Amino acid sequence: MNALNPYCPDLATVQEVIQETHNIRTLRIRLNDEEKMQDFSFRPGQVGQLSVFGVGESTFVINSPPTRKDYLQFSVMRVGEVTKRIHELNAGDPIGVRAPLGNGFAYEEMKGRDILFIGGGIGMAPLRTLLLHMIDNRTDYGDITVIYGARSPQDLCYTYEFDEWRAGGVNLVLTVDAEFPGWTGRVGFVPTVLKEESPAPDNRIAITCGPPIMIKFVLFGLKELGYEDHQVLTTLEKRMKCGVGICGRCNLGPKYVCLDGPVFSLDQLGKMVPEL
Numbered sequence: 001m002n003a004l005n006p007y008c009p010d011l012a013t014v015q016e017v018i019q020e021t022h023n024i025r026t027l028r029i030r031l032n033d034e035e036k037m038q039d040f041s042f043r044p045g046q047v048g049q050l051s052v053f054g055v056g057e058s059t060f061v062i063n064s065p066p067t068r069k070d071y072l073q074f075s076v077m078r079v080g081e082v083t084k085r086i087h088e089l090n091a092g093d094p095i096g097v098r099a100p101l102g103n104g105f106a107y108e109e110m111k112g113r114d115i116l117f118i119g120g121g122i123g124m125a126p127l128r129t130l131l132l133h134m135i136d137n138r139t140d141y142g143d144i145t146v147i148y149g150a151r152s153p154q155d156l157c158y159t160y161e162f163d164e165w166r167a168g169g170v171n172l173v174l175t176v177d178a179e180f181p182g183w184t185g186r187v188g189f190v191p192t193v194l195k196e197e198s199p200a201p202d203n204r205i206a207i208t209c210g211p212p213i214m215i216k217f218v219l220f221g222l223k224e225l226g227y228e229d230h231q232v233l234t235t236l237e238k239r240m241k242c243g244v245g246i247c248g249r250c251n252l253g254p255k256y257v258c259l260d261g262p263v264f265s266l267d268q269l270g271k272m273v274p275e276l
């Protein structure tokens, strides 16, 4: 972050662009200031505001882990003006970045625990950063299971590194919504596959991110399996503007998602929004 002015983006350059799916692109960027790039530290789950000059700024999770410092990675789904313009960027193009913002995952407190990641579509992005961080510190954690689903095989992100996840001791369960020619993974919605897998809640933390409808039924499923609210984490995508707790745009009850989130336990969310 710019120490003098938190609204002023740092200049960065796109290093590489990966087309993940028809509407999701991954950008690998480096800050232009090499010293800042070397010193850049963050927690998995923290976000950045990416800006396309003359167009605007939007929020994306940093989905490379802090253990891998060659670049900062962001995966961007094209939904509107800023994301459309981000999709037009190529290697060598300039981009602005204000990061890191938000709280991130308390991964130290997860040491010694079994971990269950449940992701849908682009919702795998915030999970990926924590997952890779855990693979890079594998002996600190117990069983790591990932249930990851998308509409079709073509809508899954990060397919090129699934072998690396498996080699890192991850039990990877992939699912798509319907049968597709050549697909050998599971078929069914993520909450259904969660029920079929039924990972026991003992000593486990469950972390979920995806479309709201998926999260809703995943949370029901986890409750049925006996998970308590403090064992379940999710990351919220509440719209942000300043990102530093000043404008009030992202408040949820008495909390600001940009400062107190975007990672919350179900326990915390229940206190902030009692109707949840």
Ligand SMILES: Cc1cc2nc3c(=O)[nH]c(=O)nc-3n(C[C@H](O)[C@H](O)[C@H](O)COP(=O)(O)OP(=O)(O)OC[C@H]3O[C@@H](n4cnc5c(N)ncnc54)[C@H](O)[C@@H]3O)c2cc1C
Residues within 6 Å of the ligand: 047, 057, 058, 059, 060, 061, 062, 075, 076, 077, 078, 079, 080, 081, 082, 083, 084, 122, 125, 126, 236, 237, 238, 239, 240, 262
């Ligand atoms: C903490 C956080 C982390 C995020 N991480 C990622 C990420 O890693 N990858 C990614 O692709 N996207 C992520 N997003 C969402 C991303 O910020 C928005 O999609 C982006 O701002 C859209 O900008 P735009 O100008 O292209 O679209 P706009 O023209 O601003 O919006 C296009 C459409 O999307 C809706 N929309 C935009 N933002 C949101 C939002 N936050 N919640 C609900 N609806 C919204 C608008 O209402 C509109 O219908 C994250 C958002 C937050 C708050």
Ligand code: FES
Residues within 6 Å of the ligand: 239, 240, 241, 242, 243, 244, 245, 246, 247, 248, 249, 250, 251, 256, 257, 258, 259
């Ligand atoms: S985005 Fe401004 S207070 Fe959170």
